[in-house]
Amino acid sequence: MPTETVADQVTRYLDHLTVERGAATNTVNSYRRDLGRYEQYLVARSIGGLDEVTTDDVREFLVELRRGDSDAGLAPLADSSIARTLVSVRGFHKFAAAEGVVAADVAHEVRPPRPARRLPKSLPIDEVLAILESAGTDEHPRGLRDRALLELLYSCGARITEAISLDIDDFDTDARAVRLRGKGGKERVVPVGGPAIAAIEAYLVRGRPALVRRAEPALFLNARGGRLSRQSAWQVLVDAARRAGLDKAVSPHTLRHSFATHLLDGGADVRVVQELLGHASVTTTQVYTLVTVNTMREVYATAHPRAR
Structure with a gap:
């Protein structure tokens, strides 16, 4: 044969x-x-x-x-x-x-290549501010809620699930901080900036009382008085970005990436950013330093007369 x-x-x-x-x-x-x-x-x-x-x-x-x-x-x-x-x-x-065609399976131990590490996408500061300004108006309870939500996401780098899981008691106005529950139930206390504090207070005073229907501990409420869903919170950002005139895809994680990148650009220590983001390992946080290095390279290449 x-x-x-x-x-x-x-x-x-x-x-x-x-x-x-x-x-x-x-x-x-x-x-x-x-x-x-x-x-x-x-x-x-x-x-x-x-x-x-x-x-x-x-x-x-x-x-x-x-x-x-x-x-x-x-x-x-x-x-x-x-x-x-x-x-x-x-x-x-x-x-x-x-089938006995060969004595051994020589491909058994071969593994596929690791996918290339994708750098997080962040937005320039002016685009983040444009989104925040387009988030909502003081004239409607949901507008106050939307502005408070997005201000919080950018102010403390929270994951979207962390933000919608917040209860009123997790927000401390006097300490200007919020208690976030991250992956694995690990809690961390993160400082909140002045604009986010003001937006959340405005929502609590003039927005949330109009939305609440029953005894509900959630900080961010939907139109029926229950806890805001992840999908609805995502849509809040998408709508704000559209109103701001951004023609790029954005997600709640975009604000988290922008938070980390802007901190590092401003001179923050990577280990401080690690704690703020709730990363278990600094290695995860260090990917943001690659973003800032790439930004510096682009600026150098376009601005220095002897760059090319």
Whole structure:
């Protein structure tokens, strides 16, 4: 019996997915594309059968996927696409080992590349102020609530879930601070700036009494008198950004990122920012320092006469 080629083995695996596993047509087609590229890679390396493939060959395949092949007209793949392709390749090798085609599954220990660290998106100070000014008016209880909510988010860098989980007793006017409950139930007390204090006090005096319907401890209330939901709080920010004329996507976390970035730009110590944000590790906070370094590079590149 002639030795099976990689193409033969790929065909057998796809038949297995279709007939025995009952995989959907789109799934099989996706595997066919991924394994077709893998087959091309092996042929280019003069590898005739799976018994010749090593773990290093599989790892090098991932490197090639990220690099792309302009001669073959193959564009570089994103990390998510590389991870999906690896799933196909690992399934293929696992099947071959189970069928006795090869002695061992050489792809078993190969892991997808770590996704590139995405820098948090922050807004310039003038855009943050424009959002806050557009949050609401003093003429309506919900306008007072919306302004208080967004002022608080930016003033203390709270997560959206931390803000909507606040009760009235968590806000201390005299101490100009708020008690936030972070991940894992860990509490921290964070200072609140003057504009946020004024906005929250205005809401408590003129806004919240018009919204409350029953004994409800929540600081931020919805139109029915219950605790404001995460989705509604998110919409408050989206609407304010639209009224401010911003044409970029924003989220409550955008204000948190802006809070941290602006503190570091102003000279705050990274460990102080870590405590304010409620990060368990300073490593998480240090990603914001990359943002400020990138900002400095951009300013330098555009402003220095000998930058280029």
